[in-house]
Amino acid sequence: MRGGARGTAASEAQEASGKARVTVPRTAAGEATLFRRQSSLVPQRSIAGRSLVMVIAIMTFLACLAAGAAHLVAGAVNDWTSSIQSEMTIEVRPMPGRDIESDVAAAAEAARKTTGISGVKVYTRAESEALLQPWVGTGLDVTDLPIPRMITLSQEPKARPDTADLSRRLAAIGPAASLDDHRAFISRLSTMANALIVVAVGIVALVLAASALAVGFATRSAVALNHEVVEVLHLVGADDNFVAREFQRRFFALGIEGGALGAAAAAICYFIAGILSTKFASSAAADQMEAVFGSFQFGALGYAIIAMVAMTVAYSTSVVSRMTVKRRLRTMA
């Protein structure tokens, strides 16, 4: 065999084969069969591929839903915060012995003199009464009620109004006027939103971990089922990295398939939800929903997050299978 001496042994071999002359098929079909794509060294039937793809798809779907929800919450909070942060409110309460109209005028004047305030809107008595309508209804005479008056202040873009100076000015007017810059509300809102995002990220992590465990279990089972293949590969000179790569390739394909299925299902869900939210945008229920959760803006970033989750699932499937195979091979050795 060595030294190019195979020809000298050809007669022995052909005699051993019992055939004097053998020709290789040169037909197009024969060539096509010979030069087809190399088969996977890990038999596909030996891995519970369909079941694993479904498990990965379901896990990816759940992870994508959680990640998408976190994205929506983060977007809504951002909308709220920016709209709230751009406004402040002065409340002027009616007090015995004080003329509320002059207090309102003095408070509005103090606001106008404060740097960083671009607009001052004073709610008239009638407008303030109108604000109560959702709670008390129409037709009720509220003339005698001590209704506080509102002054809303708009901030200059990217400016930080001097709220301390404004508070001092309002205090000088009297005890009836007070400034609310919504800081406490924003802080509570941020805390709640961040908690929701952390929970969503936690769910994504748990789902990914469960998926990894399923892949690890499937890999261990595949290695056990293919013990014979692994042994033959070792004996013909394959190292552990080669064997692990063969399993990894197969599981990566399953991870991509399952991840793509799960992500596609989640993307379709968010797409349909987006269409429905647009369709019912003018309804009272949609207004309530938007008031609480903000507008449904999934956008390109949302779909990118879903794609990223799917890729993470496929990649983690690949890495977990490789690590599991290498650990199993070390144990077998």
Add this chain to the structure above:
Amino acid sequence: MNDARDSAPMIRFEHVGMRYGVGPEILRDLTFAIAPCSFQFLTGPSGAGKSTLLKLIMLSLRPTRGVIEMYGSDVARMSETELTMVRRKTGVVFQEFRLLDHLTTFENVALPMRVQGRAEASYRPEVVELLQWVGLGDRMHVLPPVLSGGEKQRAAIARALIAKPEFLIADEPTGNVDPTLARRLLRLFVELHRLGTAIIIATHDYSLMEQFEARRMVLGDGRLHIHEAVLEEPQR
């Protein structure tokens, strides 16, 4: 073969013992060497430990005691990479062939080249030539379950030879074939030996051993008895 035996051994066993778990010792105190380009039969009754000894030689098992050296290095101290390199110098023909049923004959024979990371285009002509050489040129696209016993045997031999091993281990290579094919296969091994490959054939078949004068390693009661070949003076 005398020259071969005089050179540094390819494989050396020193006081090697082997037991499975807490059972009795299957192999006891084996001490022998296999020289490059040598030819030997390994024989003995069923259950004598032939397969265990072959597994030790092909690095499929580790001994419970003693030292095994391959190509001058103690296998117990070899790294994973070194063990892989040693395995690549060794061709193995298994008694039960151990072809991978989901791969074609071509892919089975090409396996040792594929695991070395070589591109298929680089070894394709070589594999096709070898398959023709063993008479499987027209069976290269079929899966092993379709092959006859003799064809499987030749495919297994082709797989063992494709990477041009320095050492060939054959476990009962004639166990599944008729006596005529067995004789032909033996002649193939002898020819390979003449071309420079060291060969060890495990067999029960005394008639096969009588066809070629070679060193005999006889296992019995876990111990090894070696009968060196009686070489005839070449006729002038």
